[in-house]
Amino acid sequence: MSFTRLWARPLAWAGFTASFLFLLSVTVLAQTTILNVSYDVSRELYKDINPAFIADWKAKTGETIVVNQSHGGSSKQAMSVAAGLDADVITMNQSPDIDILVERGGLVAADWRKRLPHDAAPYTTTTVFLVRKGNPKGIKDWDDLAKPGAQVIVPNPKTSGNGRYTYLAAWGYALQKSGTEAAARDFVTKLFANVPVLDGGGRGATTTFTQRDTGDALVTFENEAIAIGAELGTDKFDIVYPSLSIEASAPVALVDAVADKKGTRKVATAYLEFLFSAQGQEIIAMHAFRPRSEEVLHKYASRFPAIKTFSVEQTLGGWDKVQKDHFADGAIYDQIIVKR
């Protein structure tokens, strides 16, 4: 048997495989890839959004794209993008984490809020209470959480957006009820005196409340409260809607610097616009976030009871002011937590 005959077949296979791999790598390279850098608990939402958008884009343009997602604590994620993580879009749960990218290196254009409907927030959620089944402590409203003897689980406002919204919701409630800042300060002092554990993030607080059996009420986002019911059974906990709460909107933005460098501006913008489309809003509602579309909200009305809310922008003077007055080192939150 000659050398050529012996090796012809394996060589042909090797050649075939090599060219196949080469072609594959070329197609992968040619494929447009966008990266969505997001906060922690939006993981499941975007897992459903991405395939829907990819199919939608393919139907519209014939182009096959890849959408990658990255999740983590929202401030940490924003810092990674500022430090050079190539995010085409960022989807956060509070606007300071996008504003920081405007301030640091101008990665995002300053007018990002104006480029999409609803101040660039495709959905909102609100802060609600989760209590043990049958509500044994009779917790109805914020006042009940500030009563002596109640135990309230809240994530750390210093490290989590969720905790920050809780603090601001309590502050806004007291402010509306009494009308003076002094009374509001007194109220949040009493409420935080009832907090036995400050977890780093929303999920940690959920674990403390549900798994460690600690606390009479968990104050958290509505979507988290609904997810707990879906995950652990609705027979263990009840959701309580307070008389007034805060609107937590989740802003999204195109990272201009990265999208222009990668040439993905068009598809990345379409991705963000998809979040506001009927299909996107539907997926959002299924994940227990309140959609912006009246139509979709109406369809899922049983899931989202009407609740009176206020926003940081309307009532509290915007995030810059809130950050400076409440959460900066030595500001009101630090003062009340040291006194507790």
Added chain:
Amino acid sequence: MARASTYRGLPGFGLSLGFTLAYLSLIVLVPLSAVFLKTSTMSWPGFWQAVASPRVVASYKLTFGMSLLAALINTVFGFLLAWSLVRYWFPGKKIVDALVDLPFALPTAVAGISLTALYAKNGWLGQYLEAIGIKVAFTPLGVLVALVFIGLPFVVRTVQPVLEDLDTEIEEAAASLGARRLQTVWRVVVPSLTPALLTGFALAFARSVGEYGSVIFIAGNLPMVSEITPLIIITKLEQYDYAGATAVASVMLVASFVLLLVINGLQEWTSRRSGREA
């Protein structure tokens, strides 16, 4: 003079010293000096406010206090463990020996979550402790439990080899000279182990001071009560306050460095003393 001749006798001193310094600078000094450089962007009042506010001071007390306490506990019980592992044979000894290293290998978050689950008021141990009025999870005591857990291997692993090298003949000699058993242990064995014990103590302490992952789950993280200094640093970073974070970090670094220097000096002193006596 005697010291000078020891290194002149060996060739390659210049090269090895040069390499040592270059390597240490690259791995340790450059990152650390970045901390001090970033801190130096702050004004003095700003620095003072960042590192000496009541909340931060309370966290120093907790972190350093609990780390010292945990290292002490680990020194006592680590010594006992090393003693049993070296001096006795029992079934399953190899497994026990391997178990000692587990706190090293386990991701700290896993340690924190399992300890919290164990000591929470509905946990295996927590339910009984709670019944007699002892709260562990979400209190400073929980911090101690976590630090004892992660610091365990250090003392055992530093004392073990020294103890293995310690000839039983020395103890026999002591006994034949009329020493009682306790006297032998206290006056012969312990002094020769002191340097190793101190090293283990220093390592366990250093590890505890910097520990974040496991403590964060069990501490409860209440300002002024159960908030550790590494959490203060993380908190400042989350608020984009890089300078404030590095300021607190530099205070921790200096304090740890001074403490480790003292412990190392102590260790040198005891090893010289026991060396002279031997």
